[in-house]
Structure formats: C-alpha cells, structure tokens
Amino acid sequence: MTKGTSAETVRSSITRRHVLMGAAALTTAATLTTRVAAQTYPSQNILLVVPFTPGGSTDILAxxxxxxxxxxxxxxxxxxxxxxxxxSVGVGSVARAVADGHTLVMGHIGTFAVNPALYPKLQYDPMKSFEPVSGIANVHNMLVVHPDVPAKTLQELVDYAKQNPGKLNYASGGIGSAAHIAMVALADRAGISMTHVPYRGTAPAVTDLLGGRVQLTFTGAPNLLQHVEAGTMRALAVSGLSRLKGAPTVPTVAESGYPGFEASQWYGILVPAGTPKTVVDRLNTEIRAAMAAPEIAERLSLEGAEVWTNTPDEFRSHIATEMVRWGDLVKRTGIKPE
Structure with missing residues (x-):
C-alpha cells in the first residue's frame, strides 16, 4: 500500500474493477446469446396468432x-x-409469450390503435409490450348494403338514414373492430345515426347481412367482393383514397361527397418486447421479401388490399400516430366496450 492510500480506497478500487469486469462479462454473454439466437433461429415451430375468429381479413392475410x-x-x-x-385476448397472450421470435401476432388497427382508448385495463401496452417487425398490408373497407335497402349511392344512403332514424342496423366484427370504427367515422362525418350490431368476428356479421337480419356493414373488402359480384350485396363506396382494382366502378367515400375521408385497415407483424434485434431484423427481411412477390401484390389488389411493408421503426411510428388519431375519435364519439 503506497503512502497516503487508505485500505478503504484500495478495497473500493478493487470493487469497482470487479463490477466493471462483471458488467463486461454480462455484455459479452448477452452479445453471444443474441448471435446464437440469430444463427439458430428458428429452432422450433413458429406460432402466428390471429386475435379474431377465422374467416376475416386478418385470418386471410395471416x-x-x-x-x-x-x-x-x-x-x-x-x-x-x-x-x-x-x-385483446389474443394480443395479450403474445405480449406474455417468450421473447425469442417463435410467437408472432398479426397486429391490426383495432387491436393497436383503437383498443388502447377503448379498454381502460388493457392486457398489453401497444408501444411497450411489443417489438414491431413490419407492416404487411392495407385493406380497404367496403360499404355494402343488403339489396332490400333502397340506396344505390352513399348519398342516397345518408339521405335514407336521415329520413328514417333508427331504422338501419349495421354489423361489425365487434365493438372497436375496424368495421365499427370505420362506420362511426363515416356516421360522424355525415351526421347520421344508425344502430350498431356487434358480432364475434367478421364472418358471422357478413352471414347475417346476407340473411337480411342487418342492413349494412363497412368492413374489409376481401370478405365482401364475392358477394358483391354475386349480387347478394350492393357496394356503395370504399374507404381508401383510391378505387379498388377488384371493384373499379365502386367510388371512394371521398369521391362521394366527403373529401379526404380515409378509414382503411392496416395489418402488421409484431413480437414480444425483448425479442433479439437480430431475430426481428431476420423476420423483417423475410416478411418484406415474401410480400414483394408480384403474385402477392396482384392477389391482394384483386381482393381489395395492397402490400404495405416498412422497417420496424417506421411501423412503430405509424402505430403511435394511429393511436392518437383513432383514440381521439373513440373519446369524442363516446364508444364504450361491451
């Protein structure tokens, strides 16, 4: 021990060195773990969770x-x-899954932008519980009515709703679903009131519309185009800013007297927070390559959708923006969960 150096100072110096060495060892171990995860991924079956009933747009895309x-x-x-x-049930289950890239969830405008404002005790935090991987598609909502409804244009529907308050019932895949929020946005813009009939998924909602038990819906075009083509539903408008390739004669809501209106659905893949970045990047690369295939773009286009991919950071930013946009609508219109 040198002169002027206390035993306490020496012990403190040794302790600091041990702490630094320990931290360095942990960092090295974490780096090696991440590299091994990337090299061995995937090492087991991958589970892709769809948080809705089978048969809807989310299921089709998944x-x-x-x-x-x-x-x-x-x-x-x-x-x-x-x-x-x-x-929320399906998304919440993925938030609690092991963060190794083997459990994915199909994120959606409803579960990641609407539910945070709708459910005060959500089982997950859209921004903290997940690592966004990439968007995959935008799906246009299509406004359709049962053939018995005496309206052949959106404006005729609006006029009919104003003249017959409470007579029109519209179906959706549930409170806070994309179909529900799109119709609320349209009704709010047009100044009309209709009765909401929520179902447990898009498929049963479409079934009851076909049977005439409800009069209209405003849901993903992939679920509706075959029925429009068969004449069992009448299409009045689509929610995007451009017309659908699969239904070029159907105008947009914006073209039908409501400039700037847009209420399409977006979908993307997310994994639990803490998933190694190398795994997230691998998934992002594979997803973007898969969705870039010309036959995929053509198929989606004909079904009322368009390919939409991005980086993890871009997807995260989009979710944050959409949470503000649709959260404001939920609060302003007073939408409440069941």
Missing part, C-alpha cells in the same frame, strides 16, 4: 403470409385464432 414464411424459414408456421375482447 394464412397467406404464413405459407410464405414457412417456405422462407424452412420451418412450420402455425396460424392460430385466439379471439375475444376485440382482439
């Missing part, structure tokens, strides 16, 4: 992407439906 990812990753991708509470 199965389409799942097939592509399975081929790219050379590993089984299992698509599983976990509906409930406007999609």
């Amino acid at each position: 199965r389409l992407l799942g097939q592509r990812l399975e081929a790219a990753l050379k590993n089984p991708v299992i698509v599983e439906s976990r509906p409930g509470a406007g999609g």
